[in-house]
Amino acid sequence: MTAINTNSFERSAANANFEKSVPVLIAFAPNWKVRMVLSRVVGAFLIVIAFSMWIMQGSAMSAEVWPIKLAASMMFLMVGVSLLTVQLLDARPDAYFDPIRREVRVLQKNENGRPQTVLRRSYDTLGGARFADNEVELFDVDGSLLMKLPLQSADVSRALKGQLSGSVTIFA
Structure with missing residues (x-):
């Protein structure tokens, strides 16, 4: 009986975390x-x-x-x-961390300027993440580097760390 109450409490806490969390978008943009x-x-x-x-x-x-x-x-x-x-078009991809679907999507703009998904990975299929001062490295399950993303601020780093902490191993 106690295990059922604990599981239901954990589920309600997880739902409350989803309601509070916001999607995180990380752009690979240079100083345009x-x-x-x-x-x-x-x-x-x-x-x-x-x-x-x-x-x-x-x-x-x-x-x-x-x-x-x-x-x-x-x-x-x-x-x-x-x-x-001249209008400079940025062809670099964006990384979108979705807390609802619990996945990271890499979006690339097509020739019309509309974003298209080129990579979609669930948080459960990521091997780990390492946070530095101004970047995050995401690793595959086999330990290889999947992507290295620049972080704009400490707030973005905290928001992303909060999203990934439940599903992804965060390396020190």
Whole structure:
């Protein structure tokens, strides 16, 4: 009789943990903001150079230099405009830890930009996890490294550790 009460208590505690837990999404994203700012600054600089070639004092306007100057300014203008308007698409996958289904899914964006599942593993089929300061390593059952994921903050690390602690061995 005592074992039945203990099991029902453990089940209700597990259900309460599921209600409190939230999914964790870990992205493999590089620092795109810096790249976008840098490309826009270089693009604006090239556009300014393209126009300033024609208004600078002392620039040669002879017939031999004019076609080269025109070609160079058009090239600077086209490259500058393209750098200003470029949209960088991130093709790196995302790892989604689902506490309801108790699985990790790796999502990759297809050519339309929609995420597709490329790997799905239940927490029970993972061999273990090792948490470091800013990353987590997930291991397969045979001990081989399955994936190494960067963690954005200590809050994400705690949330993920809380999800995995019941099903996955966490190595120190």
